[in-house]
Amino acid sequence: MDQNKLHVAIISSPGMGHLVPVYLLANRLATHHHVRITILAVTTQTSPAESQLLGSLADLDHINLIKIPSPDISNLLDPDDTMVTRLAVIMREAKNNIRSAISTMSSRPHALIGDLFSSESLPIANEFHMRKYVYVPCLARFAALTMHVHVFDKEVKGQYVDLVEPLRVPGCVPVRGQDVPDPMLDRNNREYNEYVKMGINFTTLSDGVLVNTWRDLDCTSLDALKYNETLKSVVKVPVYDIGPLTRLADPAGSNDSKVIEWLDMQPVESVIFISFGSGGTPSAEQIAELAWGLELSRQRFVWVIRSPAGSAKDGTFFTSGSDSPNGPPDFLPEGFLNRTGTQGLIVPLWAPQVTILNHKSIGGFLTHCGLNSIYESIRGGVPMIAWPLYAEQRLNASLLTEELQVAIRPAVQPAEEVVGREEIEKMVRSLMEGEDGKRMREKVKLLRESANHALMINGSSYKSMCEFITCCQNNN
Template sequence: MESTKLHAAILSSPGMGHLVPVLELGKRLATHHGLEVTILVVTTHSSPAESQLLDPSTAPKHLRILQLPPVDISSLVNPDTKIVTLLAIIMRQARPSLRSALCAMEHRPAMFIVDLFGSEAFEIANEFNMSKYVFVTSTAWFTALTIYCHVLDKEVEGEYVDQNEPLSLPGCKPVRPEDVVDPMLDRTNQDYYEYMRIGVEYSLSDGILMNTWEDLEGTSLKALRDHKIMRSIVKVPVYPIGPLTKPVEPAGPNSELLEWLDKQPSESVIYVSFGSGGTLSAEQTIELAWGLELSQQRFVWVLRPPIEGHGGSSFFTSGSGPDGTPDYCLPDGFLTRTHNVGVVVPLWAPQVKILSHPSVGGFLSHCGWNSTLESVSNGVPMIAWPLYAEQRMNATMLEEELGVAVKPKVLPTKKVVRREEIEEMVTIVMESNKHGRKEMKERAKELKNSGKNALSKGGSSYKSMCEVINKDCQLRLESHKLQALQQ
């Protein structure tokens, strides 16, 4: 690698949801902006999908992937430890190996970027005299809530979910109590305090990068930049650099599925997937199956084992997955009755390849931000089915602000969504002669083009990333001049 290049180190916390956008940021910095990039990945136990992503042979020139040794946190957690706390502990324990990895580098990085769980490593960036940035792999609206949470903590009495009015965010759309992120559901849990700490530490950086773009979230971005109250808290520049999404995957073992899609009419298939961590109850799985069948629409459903037992004779066992996973529960005769219009895929499917396929016209999704961007970037409207994390906020934004989704009347985490409502939502999204579908599809295609333009040379996100790089290059130049004068 050329030592004359600006070297950026990017620290990723465990999990596909963090790893995918971090890798895409690294690739973009290396291929579009000419940086030398080292991605430092904190690992736990890698899944096959993670191992494939981290394969060094797939990395572009000037990008190196370095896996830090797994950390032992067994004495620091218990079965009740929630995810934000768990990730915070893992990232804390990984700091010694991070420091050692940086020390061992012949060409030390000048820029240090962490995802939102890595801000406690800023002290190491200071030791190595690196500029430091947070990369928020979600929305500007989520970023605003995270930053403002410690203010809400002083202003709001009782649990947020029990409030009668939406939570006010200066300059931004308010957040409904039922839409708050998971760490804000219980103010007595350590998860809440870790989340507040993360929001405060954003302002210890030299800037906040976000996986969004100007045209998508103009209001929230303006608030973070210009609103007097929000600006007094944020204090550092914000840089929308998205949409950074995973590229189209190779066909792999699902080539038969893609051949099936090739035979379907344009925009006639709804894709159903709840991501790597999304699992429904057995009862909800049954209702979803009936809803899909009643809609009479073509579908591809990536199905994971329900989180409850079979519960009786009303379940059809479709058989084990190819890797010996548990049986899947579906209504009696479902696969037989729908075999001409639907495909049920166990565990995994090449999502980006499916969403980019011309026959796909809708996406029933948990609204994780990676999946959301993959859908929007392909112009595919959605049924928003939020399950955890910040997905409730994403679902609200998709339906009410962006106009590219419909969602159930009651949150799926509060109540089983019945087959009649599922049938109605699928019909709305998939049939052009029904309410709102045409407008949703047109809006989705507008956002697809808008995101593409943002990333193109001269686009808003491209220029935003250039601004960060130019700022760092100028700082490095000034540092070299100062060192020369001192010598």
């Protein structure tokens, strides 16, 4: 490696939903801006999918990977602590290991980037005379809300979900109480305090915030973060819109896939793809209703399915890929597989999502609204059924359905109530056959072109990334 190149280290918290965005940022910096990259990945050793991705990262020539062992936090958690609390505690306790890893590097980085759960490690950068940044692989409205929530904490009484009026972040689209991220649902829960602290850290411990978005996706919130004087007095640091960083289809990577072979035989834009991401786990009752809805719709489908995990909506976040299929799923309605044998395809656990979403036969995507999946759908030109389950996914769904109008969503919150088969049938038919589906398909294809343009040389996100890199270089 060229020792004179700008060298950036990026900290990743555990989970596929965090490791993938860190890899995408690292790859973009390395391949498009010729930056030396080291990823400091805190691992949990419980997710086969994560271990597989780490193994592939270790083989890359343009990225240096350092695995940070996850600390023992068993005596620091209560049995009912949430995923957000667990991640916050893991990353807090991993600080010493992260510091040790940096101190032993033969070539010290010039800048340190922490993902959204790694903000407490940013002061380590001061010890080694590095610039320090936060990477928020989420929408601009989530970033704005997170950095402003400590203001609401002082000004708003009672639970946010009980508010009649929406929350108003200066300059941003108002946020309904029902759409707030999970940590804001219960102000008495430990995860709420972790979330408030995280937002404060973004603005007080960093030299800037990188957000995985682009101008045309959520310009109102992005403009507020950059130019609204009231919000800037809270945020305090520069905000860089650098997205959409997302995985792209590899045409040569899945030619032997059973799924792709099946899709090759279907008409153009005739298949709906159903997947709840690496962590999403609908209940057994909801899976049954979804199966009935798909069958009643008579639409072609590819459904990536895993065993239900009780009441947890994010039941496989830390264990993605560990569920072992053993014959046909026994939690589907009796006879479902026989009745839909020519209509659809059930795929246990995992499928090449990016390749599927870029296949000509795909005409819709039922998604949990994780940002990785949303961007992959937009880059594939595929409209969506928004089915938010956890984290900030309800906030994402509101943007997709109400402002961008590239998705429809159930009348109830899928994380709280079971969506019935009749409504599922209606949504699937509307997306795949109706006039609303046609309009959404046209809008999402325009959004795809906008995303591509933002990342091109002289595009808005490319320029913003260059500004970030210049700030790092000026510190050397």
